[in-house]
Amino acid sequence: MQSLKSAIVAVAVLMAGAAAASECPGNPNAIGTSRTIVVDPIEHSQLGSLQYRESLPLEDHEVVLTFDDGPLPPKTNHVLDTLAHECVKATFFLVGEMATNYPDVVRRIEAAGHTIGTHTQSHPFWFHTVPVAKADEEVAKGIASVTSVLGGPPAPFFRVPGLRRTDTMERHLAAENLMTWSADFLADDWTNIGAAQVYARALRRIEANRKGILLLHDIQARTTEALPHLLHELKRRGYHIVHVVPATPDRPKTTTVPSQWISASHARQIQPASFADTNAAVLALPESETGQASPAAPSAEPLGNAAPRCPPAKQERQSNAV
Numbered sequence: 001m002q003s004l005k006s007a008i009v010a011v012a013v014l015m016a017g018a019a020a021a022s023e024c025p026g027n028p029n030a031i032g033t034s035r036t037i038v039v040d041p042i043e044h045s046q047l048g049s050l051q052y053r054e055s056l057p058l059e060d061h062e063v064v065l066t067f068d069d070g071p072l073p074p075k076t077n078h079v080l081d082t083l084a085h086e087c088v089k090a091t092f093f094l095v096g097e098m099a100t101n102y103p104d105v106v107r108r109i110e111a112a113g114h115t116i117g118t119h120t121q122s123h124p125f126w127f128h129t130v131p132v133a134k135a136d137e138e139v140a141k142g143i144a145s146v147t148s149v150l151g152g153p154p155a156p157f158f159r160v161p162g163l164r165r166t167d168t169m170e171r172h173l174a175a176e177n178l179m180t181w182s183a184d185f186l187a188d189d190w191t192n193i194g195a196a197q198v199y200a201r202a203l204r205r206i207e208a209n210r211k212g213i214l215l216l217h218d219i220q221a222r223t224t225e226a227l228p229h230l231l232h233e234l235k236r237r238g239y240h241i242v243h244v245v246p247a248t249p250d251r252p253k254t255t256t257v258p259s260q261w262i263s264a265s266h267a268r269q270i271q272p273a274s275f276a277d278t279n280a281a282v283l284a285l286p287e288s289e290t291g292q293a294s295p296a297a298p299s300a301e302p303l304g305n306a307a308p309r310c311p312p313a314k315q316e317r318q319s320n321a322v
């Protein structure tokens with residue numbers, strides 16, 4: 001009988017904890033983080049319907065936030081402030097050199113409970129043009145830099161610079177047990193558009209897919225400015241933010257069935273041979289969607305140049321040296 005009472009108390013405590021976790025201190029209107037998915041990179045080595053057949057096993061109206069190319073204060077800190085205010089957990093794909101330069105920001109990302117993946121050592125745009133061994137050096141150095149700051153390895157999540165993937169490199173990354181993350185939608189926040197357009201494009205593409213991985217850049221002022229508005233509007237429209245973490249011996253993967261990983265949007269998008277093709281599919285938006293002609297529309301420039309141009313880390317760092 002005593003053990004039954006103890007069990008009831010334990011369940012009550014657990015439920016109270018769950019209720020508290022769903023609230024956001026100081027912000028009753030926060031969108032919050034609705035759930036955490038634990039994924040096994042060995043089972044699913046590539047994600048994101050912009051380039052791959054599989055994406056995360058999300059339900060309708062679930063969105064995963066990802067941020068690339070940082071850390072870069074003060075912008076990354078602004079993003080972290082917004083995420084904290086909204087009790088949202090995201091995934092950051094850090095550039096090794098940036099992590100080395102701004103270790104305090106890396107530790108702040110970790111302390112806030114976000115997932116930390118990597119994005120090479122120096123964000124080379126030649127990544128897809130060099131032999132695997134050379135590209136792998138960039139991958140390994142990036143992981144080593146972040147590991148050195150964290151005092152332990154980051155998540156085995158990797159994003160290819162500029163999403164310039166190759167079959168050979170993907171096979172290599174999978175063999176290294178790294179999960180390569182593409183995305184389901186972009187907000188073009190590396191291009192010369194305003195915060196209002198970042199907000200509008202993210203929202204419209206999310207609404208078109210109704211679920212998926214959003215790729216943003218925490219090194220961009222337009223993104224830091226758009227983010228609070230985007231989160232408010234996603235909440236208003238009934239969206240939920242999902243956090244993704246890697247499986248570990250102590251943390252088993254979330255139970256899913258294979259069909260949940262097949263991207264629903266796949267049938268609507270071209271399976272690209274390169275990101276340039278994908279970009280054409282994504283950026284060739286009708287004017288009615290963007291509200292204006294897209295400055296990055298493929299018709300305005302060759303496809304090869306339409307690939308994402310996240311600013312090189314060095315260039316960004318120089319212009320924002322603190």
Ligand SMILES: [Zn+2]
Pocket residue numbers: 068069119123160161162310
């Ligand atoms: Zn990048």
